[in-house]
Amino acid sequence: MGVKIAHALGAEVTVLSQSLKKREDALKLGADHYHATNDPETFAALRGTFDLVISTVSAPLDFDAYLSLVKTDGALVNVGAPEEPVKVGLFSLIGGRKTLAGSMIGGIAETQEMLDFCAEHGLGAEIELIRADQINEAYARVLASDVRYRFVIDTATI
Numbered sequence: 001m002g003v004k005i006a007h008a009l010g011a012e013v014t015v016l017s018q019s020l021k022k023r024e025d026a027l028k029l030g031a032d033h034y035h036a037t038n039d040p041e042t043f044a045a046l047r048g049t050f051d052l053v054i055s056t057v058s059a060p061l062d063f064d065a066y067l068s069l070v071k072t073d074g075a076l077v078n079v080g081a082p083e084e085p086v087k088v089g090l091f092s093l094i095g096g097r098k099t100l101a102g103s104m105i106g107g108i109a110e111t112q113e114m115l116d117f118c119a120e121h122g123l124g125a126e127i128e129l130i131r132a133d134q135i136n137e138a139y140a141r142v143l144a145s146d147v148r149y150r151f152v153i154d155t156a157t158i
Helices: 002-008 023-029 041-045 063-067 108-121 132-143
Strands: 014-017 033-036 050-055 070-078 099-102 127-130 150-153
Touching (some): 014 023, 063 070
Parallel strands (some): 070 099, 127 150
């Protein structure tokens, strides 16, 4: 949804993902560019490129590497929630007057604003509809990182 909303707002959108597996999906959702972070050249090529990086990753990340992608006075906003504490070298922030921030879900007013915007622009979530008897399989896929979109349980199958 972040890619769709940013595109609808007129932003130039770049998606970063571990591999090229999601490239086609990202471009269909509205991304202008796509890069794989497992390519050693990616961080060097994109150094100082972005005003804003939004990380949705809940796995451990090299925050210093991602902060290197942010322009002077830019921000890295983390909305993922890794289980372990994260390590950040302060020079990654100080050197370019960069901001590292976090955000959780907004309140009712912000949620309504987002829903209104999505309705106005015809934006909806990409989902994978599953039957209730597929919950264990879906959970196993989550653990195996084999999920593209959110699972939604068809309540008619309960």
